[in-house]
Amino acid sequence: MSEPVSELAVRAEKLDAADELRGSRDAFVLDDVTYLDGNSLGALPAVVPGRVEDVVRRQWGELRIRSWEESGWWTAPERIGDRIAPLVGAAPGQIVVGDSTSVNVFKALVGAVRMAGDGRDELLVDATTFPTDGYIAESAARMTGCTLRPVAPADVPGALGDRTAAVLLNHVDYRTGRLHDLPALTAAVHAAGAYAVWDLCHSAGALPVGLDEHGVDLAVGCTYKYLNGGPGSPAYLYVRRDVQDRFDSPLPGWNSHAEPFGMRGDYEAAPGALRGRVGTPDILSMLALEAALEVWDGVSVEAVRAKSLALTDFFLQCVAEYVPEGRVECLTPVAHGERGSQIALRCHDAGAVMRRLIERGVVGDFRAPDVLRFGFTPLYVGFADVERAARVLAETLA
Numbered sequence: 001m002s003e004p005v006s007e008l009a010v011r012a013e014k015l016d017a018a019d020e021l022r023g024s025r026d027a028f029v030l031d032d033v034t035y036l037d038g039n040s041l042g043a044l045p046a047v048v049p050g051r052v053e054d055v056v057r058r059q060w061g062e063l064r065i066r067s068w069e070e071s072g073w074w075t076a077p078e079r080i081g082d083r084i085a086p087l088v089g090a091a092p093g094q095i096v097v098g099d100s101t102s103v104n105v106f107k108a109l110v111g112a113v114r115m116a117g118d119g120r121d122e123l124l125v126d127a128t129t130f131p132t133d134g135y136i137a138e139s140a141a142r143m144t145g146c147t148l149r150p151v152a153p154a155d156v157p158g159a160l161g162d163r164t165a166a167v168l169l170n171h172v173d174y175r176t177g178r179l180h181d182l183p184a185l186t187a188a189v190h191a192a193g194a195y196a197v198w199d200l201c202h203s204a205g206a207l208p209v210g211l212d213e214h215g216v217d218l219a220v221g222c223t224y225k226y227l228n229g230g231p232g233s234p235a236y237l238y239v240r241r242d243v244q245d246r247f248d249s250p251l252p253g254w255n256s257h258a259e260p261f262g263m264r265g266d267y268e269a270a271p272g273a274l275r276g277r278v279g280t281p282d283i284l285s286m287l288a289l290e291a292a293l294e295v296w297d298g299v300s301v302e303a304v305r306a307k308s309l310a311l312t313d314f315f316l317q318c319v320a321e322y323v324p325e326g327r328v329e330c331l332t333p334v335a336h337g338e339r340g341s342q343i344a345l346r347c348h349d350a351g352a353v354m355r356r357l358i359e360r361g362v363v364g365d366f367r368a369p370d371v372l373r374f375g376f377t378p379l380y381v382g383f384a385d386v387e388r389a390a391r392v393l394a395e396t397l398a
Contacts, residue, residue, distance in 0.1 A: 012383035024379040027295045034362045034385045039375025042228030051291035089210040096276040101235040104220040109140040110250035112166035112195035120165035153180045160192035172202035172340035177332040183214045206341035207305045229289035237276040253278035307378035308341040318390030342375045
């Protein structure tokens with residue numbers, strides 16, 4: 001005799017039937033696993049394998065070096081940057097794709113200090129930041145003669161001063177899923193005469209960012225999470241249009257030269273966002289990313305955000321209903337304005353719990369010492385996935 005279907009499972013079925021994004025799931029290669037780790041590595045878009053095969057067999061295998069021009073390899077960094085631009089609220093011509101997030105953080109921070117000029121010798125960095133951002137910020141501070149001050153994002157307005165050159169902040173906290181107030185913090189940084197640098201790794205593709213609208217100076221992000229670009233896919237650098245002519249990259253390379261094939265001994269930066277390029281781009285990964293971005297055709301970020309909030313609300317409801325009281329503690333803010341697209345639950349045996357969840361086909365991830373993270377990618381996660389994940393979590397914890 002089968003077990004009775006819960007009211008939450010029935011509700012999940014109805015929510016999936018009414019979901020305007022439910023057709024997007026068909027654009028991905030998925031199986032029966034409930035995949036809630038898209039905030040670490042997005043699922044594979046179905047169009048990517050065929051596109052990569054064409055890049056390898058025809059563009060590289062047949063056209064070979066001609067593909068730099070005939071297949072558009074040379075212009076890929078800015079062309080793909082323009083594909084990402086609408087997803088982060090930017091007009092074309094301000095984003096260049098390439099390198100890793102870490103390298104782009106370095107470019108942005110040192111570039112911001114150089115633009116800030118004499119008399120500004122202090123860097124503020126999100127005290128809760130992803131560790132690499134902190135490592136890069138510390139190195140950038142040493143190289144530019146700045147003092148580095150770790151500050152909680154909420155405390156940034158009170159920590160700013162006339163010596164602040166730049167502030168590096170995360171839009172969404174990687175551990176807790178807390179969404180920080182990008183408009184207000186950017187305005188505070190500007191009021192102090194400093195430059196705002198934002199890390200969008202956990203927000204791009206999950207919620208509206210509004211880079212142009214809010215006057216963000218510089219931003220960086222990866223493409224393998226909610227943008228589904230694949231493992232190690234290239235990151236991107238945003239340089240606001242009106243500061244591009246002053247952006248002095250600390251990594252000038254032949255790809256960012258005004259005359260890249262002139263092979264001149266002196267360096268002259270290319271115009272616009274192109275000065276964020278460095279060396280020869282990783283074409284295989286870059287063109288896989290370009291194909292992956294096609295899943296966004298006809299999809300609005302606002303619709304994605306609405307579903308993200310509905311998914312995370314429903315997950316919290318299911319956890320409250322299914323999981324024994326006191327067994328987990330939610331670290332993610334309940335308020336919509338303070339929540340990204342993940343839920344972080346504190347659990348004293350989180351590592352072992354996540355291993356058991358994965359064995360049962362519910363994939364999230366573990367962050368030491370005691371955090372279970374569940375990421376919700378609205379393009380392919382449904383409400384039935386959410387209900388199943390909470391139910392299996394409860395059974396695992398019982």
